[in-house]
Amino acid sequence: MKCRRCRATAQVKLPSHHTGFCPECFDVFFSRQVAKAIKDHSMIRPGERVLVALSGGKDSLGLARELARQGHDITGLHVYLGIAGSSDQVLGKVDAFCQRESIPLQVASAPEEGLAIPLIKECLTRPVCAACGAIKRHLFNKAAMDGGFEALATGHNLDDETARLFANTLRWDDAYLADQGPVMPARQGFARRIKPLYRLGEYETAAYAFLAGIDHGTAACPYSPGASFTHHKELLAGLEERSPGAKLQFYENFLKRGRPAFEKAREAPPDLSPCLTCGFPTQRETCTVCAMREAVREAAC
Amino acid sequence: MKCRRCRATAQVKLPSHHTGFCPECFDVFFSRQVAKAIKDHSMIRPGERVLVALSGGKDSLGLARELARQGHDITGLHVYLGIAGSSDQVLGKVDAFCQRESIPLQVASAPEEGLAIPLIKECLTRPVCAACGAIKRHLFNKAAMDGGFEALATGHNLDDETARLFANTLRWDDAYLADQGPVMPARQGFARRIKPLYRLGEYETAAYAFLAGIDHGTAACPYSPGASFTHHKELLAGLEERSPGAKLQFYENFLKRGRPAFEKAREAPPDLSPCLTCGFPTQRETCTVCAMREAVREAAC
Numbered sequence: 001m002k003c004r005r006c007r008a009t010a011q012v013k014l015p016s017h018h019t020g021f022c023p024e025c026f027d028v029f030f031s032r033q034v035a036k037a038i039k040d041h042s043m044i045r046p047g048e049r050v051l052v053a054l055s056g057g058k059d060s061l062g063l064a065r066e067l068a069r070q071g072h073d074i075t076g077l078h079v080y081l082g083i084a085g086s087s088d089q090v091l092g093k094v095d096a097f098c099q100r101e102s103i104p105l106q107v108a109s110a111p112e113e114g115l116a117i118p119l120i121k122e123c124l125t126r127p128v129c130a131a132c133g134a135i136k137r138h139l140f141n142k143a144a145m146d147g148g149f150e151a152l153a154t155g156h157n158l159d160d161e162t163a164r165l166f167a168n169t170l171r172w173d174d175a176y177l178a179d180q181g182p183v184m185p186a187r188q189g190f191a192r193r194i195k196p197l198y199r200l201g202e203y204e205t206a207a208y209a210f211l212a213g214i215d216h217g218t219a220a221c222p223y224s225p226g227a228s229f230t231h232h233k234e235l236l237a238g239l240e241e242r243s244p245g246a247k248l249q250f251y252e253n254f255l256k257r258g259r260p261a262f263e264k265a266r267e268a269p270p271d272l273s274p275c276l277t278c279g280f281p282t283q284r285e286t287c288t289v290c291a292m293r294e295a296v297r298e299a300a301c
Numbered sequence: 302m303k304c305r306r307c308r309a310t311a312q313v314k315l316p317s318h319h320t321g322f323c324p325e326c327f328d329v330f331f332s333r334q335v336a337k338a339i340k341d342h343s344m345i346r347p348g349e350r351v352l353v354a355l356s357g358g359k360d361s362l363g364l365a366r367e368l369a370r371q372g373h374d375i376t377g378l379h380v381y382l383g384i385a386g387s388s389d390q391v392l393g394k395v396d397a398f399c400q401r402e403s404i405p406l407q408v409a410s411a412p413e414e415g416l417a418i419p420l421i422k423e424c425l426t427r428p429v430c431a432a433c434g435a436i437k438r439h440l441f442n443k444a445a446m447d448g449g450f451e452a453l454a455t456g457h458n459l460d461d462e463t464a465r466l467f468a469n470t471l472r473w474d475d476a477y478l479a480d481q482g483p484v485m486p487a488r489q490g491f492a493r494r495i496k497p498l499y500r501l502g503e504y505e506t507a508a509y510a511f512l513a514g515i516d517h518g519t520a521a522c523p524y525s526p527g528a529s530f531t532h533h534k535e536l537l538a539g540l541e542e543r544s545p546g547a548k549l550q551f552y553e554n555f556l557k558r559g560r561p562a563f564e565k566a567r568e569a570p571p572d573l574s575p576c577l578t579c580g581f582p583t584q585r586e587t588c589t590v591c592a593m594r595e596a597v598r599e600a601a602c
């Protein structure tokens with residue numbers, strides 16, 4: 001197969017686009033997909049400052065590099081989870097990446113916030129993943145608000161997004177279906193959340209990271225060796241194989257004709273008021289993250 | 302495994318219900334699922350006459366037998382398609398079934414209506430399946446209206462319904478998603494359409510037909526050897542295997558939380574007026590079926 005743009009030998013094959021590219025032209029293709037996502041959904045307006053959540057994986061580091069290359073004013077944020085034998089290694093990779101790419105890095109430490117994941121895990125009988133997700137979202141948002149960033153970018157790619165959409169659709173979870181999308185607008189106490197990689201699949205983000213020489217973390221979380229949505233991702237990969245482009249169509253058509261129906265039909269979102277402890281908006285007196293912090297403190301006494 | 306009701310040896314295993322039954326108790330289970338579907342969705346009101354569309358397959362014949370057993374006032378309708386080497390054999394099976402079960406049978410002949418499927422096929426460049434479906438729906442509905450039947454029952458089962466829902470969802474086809482369900486209410490010129498087998502999967506309807514000794518047609522249509530939605534059915538079977546009950550939940554949750562959103566969001570349905578040729582409601586001057594009839598007539602001249 002020849003590169004679609006320059007007719008050199010294609011090294012990155014993209015069946016979903018019925019095409020392939022040489023490394024240089026793949027880079028152009030990738031940049032254009034990110035730029036199109038940002039433009040189509042007004043993700044970043046001129047002069048806005050963007051905080052990029054850096055887990056240390058291929059997606060988030062690739063996203064940060066690409067946003068910086070496109071001239072956006074970005075700062076990286078890494079949430080240090082305090083998991084022995086894993087968190088320090090990940091922080092090292094994120095730090096080295098940011099130095100190499102000259103991207104300013106902030107680190108929010110879950111242990112310093114009284115939220116070390118191993119301690120949270122001990123307080124729970126269910127898997128820690130949902131709590132860890134809530135803590136990360138809380139610390140990301142806190143950093144964005146405290147630092148005056150207009151947008152908070154995450155590295156969710158097309159496979160993440162379609163697997164989540166598929167799970168929400170199998171349950172017909174109308175509240176989530178009214179909300180899911182590449183942009184979650186800002187509202188009181190929450191920065192705008194954006195997903196500029198939503199048009200690109202995992203294979204594409206992996207190829208980008210590889211070609212850019214990004215040294216990213218690859219180890220699975222020791223607390224969650226099986227990635228979430230694995231079966232749904234396999235199933236969607238089967239659909240994509242039979243019908244290239246099916247994933248992006250599923251997602252784009254949802255945005256055009258699915259989400260608007262659920263937005264129109266939903267009742268008003270619940271009222272939020274400031275958490276009595278941290279001040280961030282919540283539906284309860286004390287937000288779930290502060291409740292977890294309190295549970296850890298009590299367990300330690 | 303033992304039968305859930307009587308503790309005899311289970312011969313019909315139903316993973317989606319985490320159970321199994323002996324033949325007698327499976328029969329009870331099957332009847333209850335049909336009765337529940339009818340009751341939950343007010344499919345048939347007391348004293349109403351029901352026309353049952355009989356293709357000659359396991360689903361439609363099993364449905365007719367079960368509705369008759371439950372005391373409903375039913376009449377069978379078979380649409381004779383006029384396909385050489387196939388249609389006569391199917392008609393023979395339907396006729397023998399109705400005699401055995403003492404179910405009155407009406408036959409609508411597509412050739413006598415100027416709609417023989419082989420002639421339609423010759424007039425088309427695309428596959429004939431959509432046209433054949435439109436002709437069958439037209440003749441079913443005409444027979445129901447002409448005969449004063451309140452409801453028209455079809456043998457669509459859970460696998461048919463979930464595969465169709467899945468296809469509509471992958472495309473986020475909002476018009477279809479606002480309409481799909483086990484009941485399509487009557488409206489001017491159209492009888493109520495009901496699907497009393499929607500809670501039962503293909504394995505269950507096949508087991509019912511086998512245990513009831515129903516001699517049904519098994520040959521695929523010679524014009525469409527690959528059944529529609531095959532890949533989607535396989536994919537949903539994979540989901541069901543991992544998570545028994547997933548298909549029924551997908552469908553029931555759609556009815557609870559998916560369809561209402563699309564119904565609420567949709568614009569008013571298009572105005573219909575009587576077809577200038579046959580008088581049945583259509584969006585055009587001449588309905589698609591009359592247009593096909595005209596095309597066949599012209600081709601023959």
